[in-house]
Structures are given as structure tokens and as C-alpha cells.
Amino acid sequence: MTPVRPPAPRVPGAVNWLGLWTLYVKEVRRFAKVGTQTVLAPLVTTLIFLGIFAFAFGSRAGAVGGVPYLQFLVPGLVMMAMVQNAFANTASSVMISKIQGSIVDLLMPPLGPGELALGIAAGGVTRGLVVGLAIMPILAIVVPTAIHDFGFILFHAVAASLMLSLLGLIGGIWADKFDHMAAITNFIITPLAFLSGTFYSVERLPKALVVVAHLDPFFYMIDGFRYGFIGHADGSLGAGLVVLTVANAGLWWFAYRLFAIGYKLKA
Amino acid sequence: MTVSPGPLSGPTPRPFGLVNWIGVGALFWRGLSRILKDYRDTLLGMAASSLLFLAVFHFAFGADGAQMAGLPMLRFLAPGLIAAAICQQAFDAGSVMLVFDKMEGIFADVLMAPLTTAERGGAMVLAATAGALLSGATVLAAFLPFVPLAPAAPVALLFFATAGALMHGLLGTLVGLWARRWDHYQAAATFVVMPLAYLSGAFYSIESLPPIGQWLVRFNPVFYVIDGVRYGFTGHAEGSGAVGAVFLLAVNAALWFTLHRLLGRGWRTKS
Numbered sequence: 001m002t003p004v005r006p007p008a009p010r011v012p013g014a015v016n017w018l019g020l021w022t023l024y025v026k027e028v029r030r031f032a033k034v035g036t037q038t039v040l041a042p043l044v045t046t047l048i049f050l051g052i053f054a055f056a057f058g059s060r061a062g063a064v065g066g067v068p069y070l071q072f073l074v075p076g077l078v079m080m081a082m083v084q085n086a087f088a089n090t091a092s093s094v095m096i097s098k099i100q101g102s103i104v105d106l107l108m109p110p111l112g113p114g115e116l117a118l119g120i121a122a123g124g125v126t127r128g129l130v131v132g133l134a135i136m137p138i139l140a141i142v143v144p145t146a147i148h149d150f151g152f153i154l155f156h157a158v159a160a161s162l163m164l165s166l167l168g169l170i171g172g173i174w175a176d177k178f179d180h181m182a183a184i185t186n187f188i189i190t191p192l193a194f195l196s197g198t199f200y201s202v203e204r205l206p207k208a209l210v211v212v213a214h215l216d217p218f219f220y221m222i223d224g225f226r227y228g229f230i231g232h233a234d235g236s237l238g239a240g241l242v243v244l245t246v247a248n249a250g251l252w253w254f255a256y257r258l259f260a261i262g263y264k265l266k267a
Numbered sequence: 268m269t270v271s272p273g274p275l276s277g278p279t280p281r282p283f284g285l286v287n288w289i290g291v292g293a294l295f296w297r298g299l300s301r302i303l304k305d306y307r308d309t310l311l312g313m314a315a316s317s318l319l320f321l322a323v324f325h326f327a328f329g330a331d332g333a334q335m336a337g338l339p340m341l342r343f344l345a346p347g348l349i350a351a352a353i354c355q356q357a358f359d360a361g362s363v364m365l366v367f368d369k370m371e372g373i374f375a376d377v378l379m380a381p382l383t384t385a386e387r388g389g390a391m392v393l394a395a396t397a398g399a400l401l402s403g404a405t406v407l408a409a410f411l412p413f414v415p416l417a418p419a420a421p422v423a424l425l426f427f428a429t430a431g432a433l434m435h436g437l438l439g440t441l442v443g444l445w446a447r448r449w450d451h452y453q454a455a456a457t458f459v460v461m462p463l464a465y466l467s468g469a470f471y472s473i474e475s476l477p478p479i480g481q482w483l484v485r486f487n488p489v490f491y492v493i494d495g496v497r498y499g500f501t502g503h504a505e506g507s508g509a510v511g512a513v514f515l516l517a518v519n520a521a522l523w524f525t526l527h528r529l530l531g532r533g534w535r536t537k538s
Contacts, residue, residue: 034450041457048465056335056471057328179307186312194319200327 012110020115023106027123031089038089042081042131043138049077050139053199064201065232070143075226076198078136079160083221086128086161087168087189090120094172095181103265113259117169117252124165125158132157145229152237153228159244160221164189166251173258173265192218202234214239217247283381290382291390298394302360302401313356313402314409317348321413324470336472338503345414347469350431350496352406354464354489357399357432358456361392361439366452369443374536384531388440392526395436396429403428416500423508424499430515431492435460437522444526444535463489473505488518 012019031038053073061069097103106116139145147153167189175181196202196218202210213219213235220240227233233240259265302309324344335343368374377387410416418424442455467489473481484490491511498504530536 037450037453037457041453044458044462048462051466052470055475056324058475061328179305182308182312186308186315190316191319194323195326199323204326 016110016112016115019109019111020119023111023116023119024122024126027089027093027120028126030093030123031127038085038127039131039134042085043135046077046081046135046139047142050074050142065226065230065234067230067232071145071230072201072226073199074139074143074145075229076222078132078139079156079222079225080193080198081135082128082132082157083160083164083193083218084189085131086124087164087171087185089127090124090165090168091172091175091181091184092168093120093123094169095175095178098172098265099178107262107265113256116259117166117255120169121162121165121252121255124168125161128161128164129157132161147229148231149228151228152224155241156221156225156228156244159248160225163217163221163244163248163251166248166255169255170251170258173255173263176264192216197222197234217243220244281381287382287386290380291386294377294380294382294387294390295394295397298360298364298391299397301364302356302394302398309356309360309398310402310405313352314405317352317406318409320348320470321345321410336474336503336505338501341414342416342501343472343497343503344470345410345416346497346500347493349403349406349410349500350428350493351464351469353399353403353428353432353496354435354492355456355460356402357395357435358439358442358460360395360398361436362443362446362452362455363439364394365391365440365443366446366449369446369536370449378533378536384527388523388526388530392433392436392440392523395439396432399432399436400428403432418500419502420499422499423495426512427492427495427499427515430512430519431489431496434488434492434515434519434522437519437526441522441526441529444529447535463487468493468505488515491515 050070050073054070058070063069064072094103097106111119136145171181171184175184196213196216202213202219202223205213220235220243223233223235224237224240224244227237257263321341321344325341329340333340365374368377380387382390407416438460442452446452446455467484467487473484473490476484485506491506491514494504494506495508495511495515498508
């Protein structure tokens with residue numbers, strides 16, 4: 001008689017790659033399914049902003065940062081669309097899972113806090129980059145845009161999308177109601193995205209605000225991204241790389257801790 | 268011996284006058300209180316995002332005393348932003364409640380109530396209109412510390428603000444009837460209402476549009492709302508106020524007629 005062996009547990013390696021990939025694919029499918037809202041809508045919104053500024057000032061605005069105003073504006077608009085969508089993706093995903101109770105489907109599988117945070121944040125980064133890739137070529141048709149340094153474009157696109165994805169993740173874990181999320185978007189994310197040099201050179205700001213701008217990670221992500229196109233930066237590029245890396249590392253650690261202790265998730 | 272029952276006085280139907288004022292008031296208040304309860308988004312959020320636009324334009328172009336159509340820039344922009352806020356808020360209020368009720372399956376409660384079609388539609392639209400005007404007043408209050416905004420023509424201001432709110436309240440309610448999912452409402456808000464509110468002269472003089480745009484804008488009712496509200500605040504208008512008033516009355520009448528027909532037939536609500 002052969003001995004009956006009990007079913008052995010599956011042993012994931014150091015990283016549960018299959019689980020991580022599955023979570024990532026789920027996050028991507030979530031926004032791809034409603035592409036009209038998640039990709040087409042930001043495109044239309046960005047074109048409207050471009051239209052507003054072109055009609056209002058296109059003819060009389062002088063050069064900004066050494067290039068015509070609309071060339072200065074386009075990278076800022078693209079960055080704004082990318083970060084708003086990266087934020088919206090992770091925030092709404094976590095928020096809706098919590099409210100509908102399906103968050104247990106993420107907490108039950110053999111995924112560690114790092115895998116959870118990475119899978120969800122990578123979904124947000126993907127949405128940010130997809131939106132940027134969809135918008136940039138169309139804006140480049142309307143406003144002639146050259147590429148000065150592709151490395152800076154890529155680094156800042158990824159770093160900014162990651163930063164806002166992590167912020168959305170943390171916000172989604174913290175928020176108890178949709179109202180809370182709307183408040184974060186209305187009173188923190190949109191003002192930061194609007195006032196950090198998207199539409200103007202921060203050198204135009206009053207002195208006191210220039211100092212504030214140089215402490216604002218949003219400023220560095222827009223400034224560095226724009227440098228990749230027009231070859232001019234308002235702030236220090238080196239400082240920008242450091243600020244964005246540190247901000248992302250800090251937010252990553254924070255998101256990891258929240259998942260590890262189960263803050264508002266397992267309580 | 269049989270006892271003949273006396274005349275039975277069963278429950279009699281409650282008589283209404285010409286208008287069921289209690290019902291209309293209740294439905295109106297339901298819509299308005301929804302907006303008030305969500306004040307962080309509907310009032311404060313609107314004020315915050317409008318202030319942001321003002322700040323962006325000020326920092327980007329305002330420092331050197333820029334003018335728009337002969338007015339100081341912020342005085343030109345502020346009325347446009349207030350009008351755009353009123354339009355967007357009225358549309359949202361009109362459609363969101365209806366879509367929500369339909370999605371949750373509780374719109375039957377509104378249809379069951381002893382209200383005529385006109386009472387039902389009127390109460391819903393007026394709630395959206397009132398909420399939007401409150402939202403506009405909040406934006407105005409937020410602007411006052413930064414921009415002098417004493418109305419030059421209060422009657423025109425009130426007329427055009429109300430006509431714009433009513434138009435978008437009607438439009439929102441119609442979209443709410445039409446929408447089967449949240450996506451449909453989202454699409455209408457993003458692809459129709461927002462572009463119309465932002466591209467109809469809220470941010471620039473229509474003289475800076477290309478000639479075809481200048482011609483097309485005369486057929487855009489939202490342009491007359493923004494222009495009329497700006498006239499009310501500053502006394503400066505780019506289009507004809509009389510044409511605008513007649514046009515807006517006609518559009519509102521047509522929208523009301525359509526809504527009354529569709530709501531009365533139960534289009535996408537009773538089927």
C-alpha cells in the first residue's frame with residue numbers, strides 16, 4: 001500500500017511573482033476597461049486647457065524659459081494629466097475595494113505588504129504613462145515640440161507617476177468615504193499640480209513663494225520633465241533627482257508600513 | 268332583523284389644489300439638501316478650483332497689469348469663472364441625483380408620489396438651479412478678497428445666472444434620464460459640458476478666436492450666459508444682451524418641453 005501524501009503547500013520564492021503579476025494585470029485591466037474615462041477624457045481635458053491658454057495668451061505671451069509660451073506649457077500639461085491619472089487610479093482602486101468589501105480578496109492571497117504596494121502602485125504608474133503616451137504625440141502635432149533629453153523625460157515621467165500612485169494608495173487606505181477622497185483631490189492634489197509651475201515659470205512668483213516652490217516635489221517633477229523637452233529648467237536638476245528619489249522612497253516605506261500593520265484594512 | 272349599515276366613510280383621497288405644493292417642496296428640498304450636505308465638494312470644492320484658476324492666470328500673466336477686452340485681467344476672468352461654476356454645478360446636480368436614483372432602483376419612489384410630470388420635473392430642475400446659484404455665490408465670496416466685483420447691472424446678472432443655471436439643470440436632468448450607467452453621465456460631463464463651459468469665453472475675449480470660432484460662438488447658448496454674467500458684474504459685454512436673453516429663454520423653453528415629454532412618457536424610467 002502506497003503512503004498517501006498530504007497536499008503540500010505551494011512555496012513561493014522570495015517574491016510571489018505569479019501573485020504580483022496577477023495583481024498588476026488586474027489593476028491595468030481595471031482602467032483599460034473604461035478607456036473612455038481613463039485615457040480619452042484626460043486627452044480632451046488637456047486639449048481644452050491648451051485651447052484656453054492659447055486663445056487667452058497665445059498671441060501676446062512672450063517667450064518663457066527661452067521658448068514660446070505654448071512650447072513651455074505643453075510638457076506641464078502632459079505632466080499634470082499623468083499625475084492626476086496615476087493618483088486617481090490607485091486611490092479609486094483601494095477606495096472602492098474597501099467600500100465594496102472586496103479588499104479581502106487582496107489581503108487573503110499569499111501576497112506580502114511589499115507585493116501588494118508594488119502591484120497596485122505599478123498599475124497607477126502604467127496608467128500615468130499610458131495617458132502621457134496618448135496625449136504627448138497629439139499635443140506635439142498642435143504645438144511643435146522637440147526632445148532635448150529623453151533620459152530626463154523618462155525618469156521624471158516614471159518618478160512622478162510613482163509618487164502620485166503611492167500618494168493615491170496611501171490616501172485610499174486612509175479615506176473612509178468618497179468625500180474624503182474628493183477633499184484630498186480638491187484641496188491638496190489639484191492645487192499642488194496647478195500651482196507648481198505647470199502654467200508659468202516659478203520665477204514669476206513673489207519671492208516668498210519661490211522659496212516654497214523649491215521645497216515642493218511637484219515643482220521638481222514638472223521642471224525636470226519640461227527640461228527634457230525644452231532644455232531649460234527653473235530649478236536645480238540635481239536637487240530634483242534627489243528630492244524625487246527621496247520622496248518616492250519615503251512614500252514607499254510609508255505605504256509598505258500601512259499594508260504591513262493593516263491600517264484601516266484589517267481592523 | 269337586519270341592521271343596515273350606515274353610510275361607510277372610507278378613506279377619502281387627499282385633495283390637492285392646483286399644485287401639490289407639499290410634494291413639490293419635499294422633492295425640491297431633497298435635491299437641494301443633497302447638494303448642501305455634500306458642501307465640501309459642491310460649494311467649497313468649486314470655490315477652491317475656481318480660485319486656483321484665478322491664481323494661475325494671475326501668476327502667469329497678471330503681474331504686468333495685463334488687460335482683457337479693456338478690463339483688468341482678473342475682473343474679466345472672475346465673472347467668467349463664476350458663470351462656468353454655475354453651469355457645471357447645475358449640470359452635475361441635475362444629472363447625478365437622477366443617475367444615482369436610477370442605479371439604486373429608488374427612482375420609483377419619485378415616480379410613485381402623487382406628482383404631475385410638471386411638478387416632478389420642475390422640482391428636480393429647480394433644486395439643481397438653486398444649488399448651482401448657491402455654488403456661484405460661494406465662488407463669488409471666495410473671489411471678493413482679491414477682485415472688486417460690485418455688480419454693475421444686478422438685474423442682468425440675476426437673469427443670466429438664473430437662465431444659465433436653469434439651462435444646465437434641465438440639460439443635466441435630461442442626461443440623467445438618458446444615462447444607463449455612470450459612464451454615460453461622465454462622458455456627457457467631460458466631452459460636452461466642460462468644454463462648453465471653458466471654451467465659451469470664460470477665459471478669453473472671443474475676439475481672440477479664429478474667425479470661424481467667432482461666428483460659431485454666436486450659436487452657443489453658454490457664451491451668452493458667460494457674457495451676460497460678465498455684463499452684470501462689469502458692464503462690459505461682447506455679444507448682444509437682448510439676443511442672448513431671447514436665445515436663452517427659447518433654449519430653456521425647448522429643453523423644458525423635451526424634458527416634460529420624456530419624463531411624462533417614462534422614457535428610460537418606467538420601461
